Amino acid sequence: MAVDEQLKIEMRKQGIVVTSIQELYNWGRRSSIWPMNFGLACCAIEMIATTMARYDMARFGAEVFRPSPRQADLLIVSGTVTKKMAPQVVRLYNQMPEPRYVIAMGACAISGGPFKQGYNVLKGIDRYIPVDIHIPGCPPRPEALLSAFMALQKKIDAQPLTGEGRPRFLDSEAQGEFPVPVPGEHDLEPASNKGVWTVPVVIR
Amino acid sequence: MKTIEEIKAAIDAAIPDAGVVIVPNPSPSGQHSLLLDPAHATQVAKFLRSDAELSFDFLSNATGVDWPDKEVAERVKVTRPVTKLVDGVEQTAEETVEETRKHIEPGCLEAVYHLFSMEKKHGPLVVRMRTVNRTDQVDLPSLTPIWRSAEFQEREIFDLFGIVFTGHPDLRRILMWDGFVDHPMRRDYVEPDDFEYEPTAHDEVLARAQAHQSVELAAQSAEQQAATAGKKETGAAK
Numbered sequence: 001m002a003v004d005e006q007l008k009i010e011m012r013k014q015g016i017v018v019t020s021i022q023e024l025y026n027w028g029r030r031s032s033i034w035p036m037n038f039g040l041a042c043c044a045i046e047m048i049a050t051t052m053a054r055y056d057m058a059r060f061g062a063e064v065f066r067p068s069p070r071q072a073d074l075l076i077v078s079g080t081v082t083k084k085m086a087p088q089v090v091r092l093y094n095q096m097p098e099p100r101y102v103i104a105m106g107a108c109a110i111s112g113g114p115f116k117q118g119y120n121v122l123k124g125i126d127r128y129i130p131v132d133i134h135i136p137g138c139p140p141r142p143e144a145l146l147s148a149f150m151a152l153q154k155k156i157d158a159q160p161l162t163g164e165g166r167p168r169f170l171d172s173e174a175q176g177e178f179p180v181p182v183p184g185e186h187d188l189e190p191a192s193n194k195g196v197w198t199v200p201v202v203i204r
Numbered sequence: 205m206k207t208i209e210e211i212k213a214a215i216d217a218a219i220p221d222a223g224v225v226i227v228p229n230p231s232p233s234g235q236h237s238l239l240l241d242p243a244h245a246t247q248v249a250k251f252l253r254s255d256a257e258l259s260f261d262f263l264s265n266a267t268g269v270d271w272p273d274k275e276v277a278e279r280v281k282v283t284r285p286v287t288k289l290v291d292g293v294e295q296t297a298e299e300t301v302e303e304t305r306k307h308i309e310p311g312c313l314e315a316v317y318h319l320f321s322m323e324k325k326h327g328p329l330v331v332r333m334r335t336v337n338r339t340d341q342v343d344l345p346s347l348t349p350i351w352r353s354a355e356f357q358e359r360e361i362f363d364l365f366g367i368v369f370t371g372h373p374d375l376r377r378i379l380m381w382d383g384f385v386d387h388p389m390r391r392d393y394v395e396p397d398d399f400e401y402e403p404t405a406h407d408e409v410l411a412r413a414q415a416h417q418s419v420e421l422a423a424q425s426a427e428q429q430a431a432t433a434g435k436k437e438t439g440a441a442k
Contacts, residue, residue, distance in 0.1 A: 083381075084379075084380065084381050117409065119388040119393070119395045119396075120379065120380065120388070123398060123401070183381040183383055183384065184383065185383060185384065185385045185386075186384070186385070186386060186396050187396035187398065191396070191398050199400045199401050200401055200403075202401070202402070202403060
């Protein structure tokens with residue numbers, strides 16, 4: 001049940017805090033997103049810079065980089081995903097417990113970037129796993145990663161806990177494990193996960 | 205450093221049937237190279253490394269070159285007998301005709317090594333080896349036993365060009381996965397058709413995206429036709 005925003009502020013001035021389970025729950029979720037200690041290419045250097053004192057990702061409750069997918073909430077795909085690496089990225093994502101989020105950082109992770117036409121680079125990690133936030137840039141600056149982080153927090157805040165648009169882990173029907181692509185004779189098989197990624201319509 | 209001719213002479217003096225050929229480089233750099241005979245390559249390499257005056261003790265770079273089959277057209281003058289009707293009588297006369305003949309020059313795969321000497325501070329010496337063809341006889345002797353730094357680079361050549369180095373201690377693919385069958389750096393490599401989504405396609409990429417989309421559209425329309433046909437059948441049954 002939603003409480004009028006103005007009324008809430010008024011009551012808070014009087015020393016009364018009114019909240020809802022959803023608000024409290026989402027506040028908890030968004031305030032301690034622990035990323036996985038996982039870097040792929042040059043974007044990872046920017047990711048490391050973001051955690052350091054100058055940019056200080058700790059302000060957002062995300063300074064604890066976990067070296068195991070089983071303790072992480074956020075997968076930052078920071079860099080070029082080669083076709084040889086893609087199965088491992090999907091496997092790591094599968095090993096993360098819900099709730100889990102993905103930020104695709106940089107041109108390579110969102111589309112293949114400058115290596116898009118190469119024989120060995122995946123044209124975007126969103127072909128295999130659901131991506132919450134895409135950041136363009138080559139590489140994106142730490143501010144861009146912080147901006148993506150804030151966008152992710154806003155997204156989490158806006159999620160209802162029941163009904164349409166609820167997070168995946170509260171939906172018993174939703175897909176939990178994502179098929180790991182198999183390296184084939186010429187390419188990864190399948191070339192994309194149809195349940196996650198559909199070919200966007202190109203308007204020419 | 206000795207000139208390339210002097211190095212060749214030194215090799216020939218040490219190994220009588222080495223079969224080394226100088227490959228001239230016509231560019232201003234004039235960096236000529238030595239083409240080794242695969243049968244004697246190991247011997248020659250050992251000599252280049254251990255000779256007191258040359259002592260090429262460091263292999264800095266090994267790479268591959270793909271020479272695809274080349275169609276050569278040349279104009280040849282041919283004399284041949286021609287029968288002609290002259291005043292109602294058949295006569296045979298010799299005639300010279302110019303003819304364009306085409307033949308295919310078989311291609312090969314080539315491994316190129318750049319050698320330096322740390323001791324004498326000279327180099328580079330460019331050394332090449334060529335396979336017999338590009339399909340089944342793609343063996344070359346490995347130079348890894350002589351220069352250890354060739355190990356990963358020869359694996360890379362094996363991976364991307366498909367040259368099989370005999371005598372290599374650990375010849376596996378290094379960049380692509382083990383189940384991969386193609387050799388991506390060959391000129392006739394066909395990359396997988398994953399051009400379904402190209403937001404800013406142009407030139408060659410645009411052509412490939414359109415080709416991909418036309419195939420997909422055909423499949424879609426076929427599916428739709430099958431669906432409508434199925435509907436009609438069920439309608440008729442009703």
